[in-house]
Amino acid sequence: MANMDGRDLSLDLIEEIFSRVPAKSIARFRSTSKQWNALLKSVSFAKKHSANAPKEESLFIMLMDSRVFILKVNLHGIYDGCDPSAKVGHQFNLKDPRSSEVDSQVDIRNVFHCDGLFLCTTMDNRLVVWNPCLGETNWIKPRESYKKTDCYALGYDNDRSYKILRVDRQYSVLTTKNEYEVYDLTSNSWRVLGVATDWVLPKHFRGICVNGNAFWVAARRSFGYFLQSFDFSTEMFQSQSFPHPFPFGNPSLSVVGEEQLCLLGTNSSPYGRSDNFKVWVATSVGTGLSWRNSIAASNRKSKYKSYYVYNFFQGMSFLADELNNVIVYLSLDNILRIVGNNYHTQVENLGGGSIQSCSVLMNYVPSLAQISNKVNSLPGGSEREAPSTST
Template sequence: MQWSSLPEDLVEDILSRVSATPLVRLRETSKQWNAILKSGSFAMMHAAHAPKEESLMITLIDHRVCLEKINLHDPSVKVAPHALYLKDPLSDSSKEVDIRKVFHCHGLLLCSTKDKRLVVWNPCSGETKWVKPRDTYKKSDYYALGYDNKSSSKQYKILRMDRTDLPLNNVYEVYDFTTNLWRVLGVATDWFLAKYRGGISVKGNTYWVATQAVEKPNHDFILSFDFSTEMFQSLSLPYPFRYGISALSVVREEQLCLLGAHPDIYFWNGGIPLSCLQVWVITSTGSWNKSQAVYNTRRYPSSKGMSFLADEQNKVVVFLNTNNTLHVMRQNKHILEKHLGGNSSLLLNYVPSLAQIQHATLPGGRKRKAPST
């Protein structure tokens, strides 16, 4: 029996059980398959049925998004970088965009460019959406991509915070994909985000390590933004918490975790000083569990600008410090220490997906034209 003779709903069901990367290659083989793979209903079906692809790591090296693959089961531990290509729509040539910051949410990347533009990008499918500002974007802006997790389908939104120095005046606004418009929500004056702090997306919401500016000046805490209610709130820390917050990450794309460490806390093991890195994971009830501790036999690097990933199954912590050195540690052993080259600013989990970038629609089902870049 040929594929063309199969009912379309059966074809959709079969394709929905294939991982994202090979599916993208099939788009060019059939107009029917291409139409199916581009539909929003198929994207939802695929998210529910497809096997999970191997998680990769995203780094940003010399303004290019790269994929780093680490095999933790191989004693040699191989790192294979692959640069992703994002064409500049303002160029007639094949010129690439210089990317300054990257935020990851559900297979989509929100990228701010060196020349102060903003784009949502699915590297797996190649789909992009360039987002025009309400006024102008600034180098000091913070961005986050999330979605309304109370909706039956993912309604994506972008949060922009216009960061200003003293006097503190953080104007925040939301871009709604259903209207292609920005809405100013308010002004925050009691906390700020340091330049080196990045946000983490967990189930559609975003979390940062923020610093209080009023009640307890210079005191760090966890700040979250709920894209469903469009409100900020603070998150309680593990109790008793004896570590400074170095960075936030996500476990299995569904649990927030934090890395607590202090460069001056040491333990001694047979005369060898060990600095402690403690990973905490939040539970569904909002409480925190100690996940794993890693003891570093070397001087702990500065936590400013640090990012990390935690693998609970293999009891491994991967972190990237400010001198662009990637560390892979299991308990008190360095499995890998590798300088990535160039300038890097982040380390994120990435799983290829067919997540679609939503476009605004006009009456009659026509797509609303996005503002030009």
């Protein structure tokens, strides 16, 4: 019989076994031996694991007080009179490589999720790609400098090579200028791609990733809101269509799992009272989007209606739960709100926790995605900053 540490098993058999283990359980095996650690960190294993491992359950993640937490939400039986519950769970620790203190944490300004990876901007204008499942980071140096007004997205091309899009948003009353560039995590280099002048990415609308590509609600001065996407394979922007007809205003984007684009709209003016929400899900994400109706929420009898449109107009992130036919979001007053068909409730005390500032609510699926083929590890598990390459 093989020993529990696996010394009597061939490395090929160990790889086959681990490729079928959920990602969130893999990390603890890396400390068993240097050989296992090298195997579990390899690109070939990550690809095999992606093909063989069971699909992980999507988790709720929130950015709260500059930290990333799991949010545990129980929606079971809400239409049968059961009260929903929510509790702030595990905190993901993003260590600061510039600090000598063991427990020093980075203050996160914003977070973008793609394929189990987080792209984080920090309060001191740094940029990092982070796999919280593996505890690995890759700090990205700017080609020139980062700005608080920059817009970022993380995605991947047809070869599953990860890239970062940076849009330098320069707006004035008369002019619009979006200089954009891409960072390739395989070559560790920036490339300037071009300048767009006919649209803007409003700061209060969050971008999301679906199947490796990025999406935003964008705007044109004479056209209003539309859907803008960026293809990381062609490295080009493309305008996409909303569902037709689209009578609802104040659009917001989310994602179901990591594969379905989700669009929410409300039926009233930015500062009016809203009676209805409607959610559509994209059934294809090619050159042209196809949409299906998903969740319809009516709240004519709710005493909380005055919050709704204002929150979504400010770009609040949301999650659509099709199984329970509800929309879950955190309002500007940091209260978790759950909206369904003639149903509304709220969870003001998240398991006894006190929320000071929460700006992001999103889905997260743990993965073994590799941050880069060329990241050099430092003692203690931190990572070297990737070099800056001027074009």
